[in-house]
Amino acid sequence: DSGVTQTPKHLITATGQRVTLRCSPRSGDLSVYWYQQSLDQGLQFLIQYYNGEERAKGNILERFSAQQFPDLHSELNLSSLELGDSALYFCASSSTVNTEAFFGQGTRLTVV
Amino acid sequence: DQQVKQNSPSLSVQEGRISILNCDYTNSMFDYFLWYKKYPAEGPTFLISISSIKDKNEDGRFTVFLNKSAKHLSLHIVPSQPGDSAVYFCAASEPYGQNFVFGPGTRLSVLP
Numbered sequence: 001d002s003g004v005t006q007t008p009k010h011l012i013t014a015t016g017q018r019v020t021l022r023c024s025p026r027s028g029d030l031s032v033y034w035y036q037q038s039l040d041q042g043l044q045f046l047i048q049y050y051n052g053e054e055r056a057k058g059n060i061l062e063r064f065s066a067q068q069f070p071d072l073h074s075e076l077n078l079s080s081l082e083l084g085d086s087a088l089y090f091c092a093s094s095s096t097v098n099t100e101a102f103f104g105q106g107t108r109l110t111v112v
Numbered sequence: 113d114q115q116v117k118q119n120s121p122s123l124s125v126q127e128g129r130i131s132i133l134n135c136d137y138t139n140s141m142f143d144y145f146l147w148y149k150k151y152p153a154e155g156p157t158f159l160i161s162i163s164s165i166k167d168k169n170e171d172g173r174f175t176v177f178l179n180k181s182a183k184h185l186s187l188h189i190v191p192s193q194p195g196d197s198a199v200y201f202c203a204a205s206e207p208y209g210q211n212f213v214f215g216p217g218t219r220l221s222v223l224p
Contacts, residue, residue: 002155033211042216043156043201056211090155100146101212103155 003027006091006104014112018079021107025072025093031055032074033101034066037088049074081111115139116204118215125222131189133218135202138183142204146212147176147187150199159200160187192222 003026013019025032034046045058049068060066063081068074078085088108092101117136125131135145143164148156162169162176162185169176175188189196199219203212 002157004155006155035214043214045211045213048211058211092155100158100161102158103148105153105155 002102002104004091004093004102004104006089006107008107009105010108010110012110012112013081015081015083017081017111018077019081019109021076021078021089021091021109023074023076023091023093023104025074025091026095026102029093029095029102030072031094031096031101032068032072033092033094034060034074034076035090035092035103037090037106038084039087043090046076078109083111085109086111114216115142116202116213116215118200118202118218120218121216122219122221125192125220127194127222127224128191131187131192131196131220131222133187133189133200133202133220135185135187135215136183137185137204139204139206139213140183141206142213143207144205145176145178145185146203147174148201148203148214149196150201150217156201189220192220194222194224196220197222 005024007022030051033048035043046060048056066076088106090106092103094101146161147159150156178185199217201217202215
């Protein structure tokens with residue numbers, strides 16, 4: 001158990017809908033990362049927050065947004081969903097930047 | 113353009129032998145490198161890391177070697193065990209890096 005909790009584990013939704021994925025980092029970790037893994041692809045960095053502030057953005061679509069709350073949990077919002085958004089979405093946390101990140105079990109999103 | 117490359121999508125090794133997984137990078141600013149292992153339907157698990165001030169780091173059966181001039185790192189697993197069968201991701205970050213850049217992964221199969 002990495003200590004990073006992601007909910008829900010599975011999500012099935014229709015095209016055009018909006019979903020929210022939730023991540024609780026390890027206790028004490030200030031940095032939260034979101035990654036997307038499409039079918040048999042590598043891990044694509046989406047966005048990073050550090051202590052409530054956005055720190056870095058990767059290949060995140062404009063339809064996607066995220067935030068980190070004062071209690072350090074983070075949410076990834078995906079809107080106007082398309083079939084191609086079906087993927088595993090991972091959250092990871094680390095205590096500071098440039099230290100190893102620990103991953104949650106992921107949320108499998110299926111858009112139908 | 114992929115900044116972190118793992119040119120072997122898959123590798124098969126006999127149990128008890130050495131597994132060598134390779135990773136190349138193009139960004140000379142990277143100074144911290146990590147290896148993660150991923151089983152199906154689970155999040156990546158941190159294995160071992162190395163900073164650019166070292167050329168080798170060992171942890172039990174796992175050793176990571178870094179060749180900065182060649183922009184190459186490798187993960188050695190000795191002896192390989194069937195439970196090591198998984199996808200291995202190489203990742204890298206810049207100093208005070210805001211995110212980890214992952215390679216596409218190498219699927220290791222350790223045959224009994």
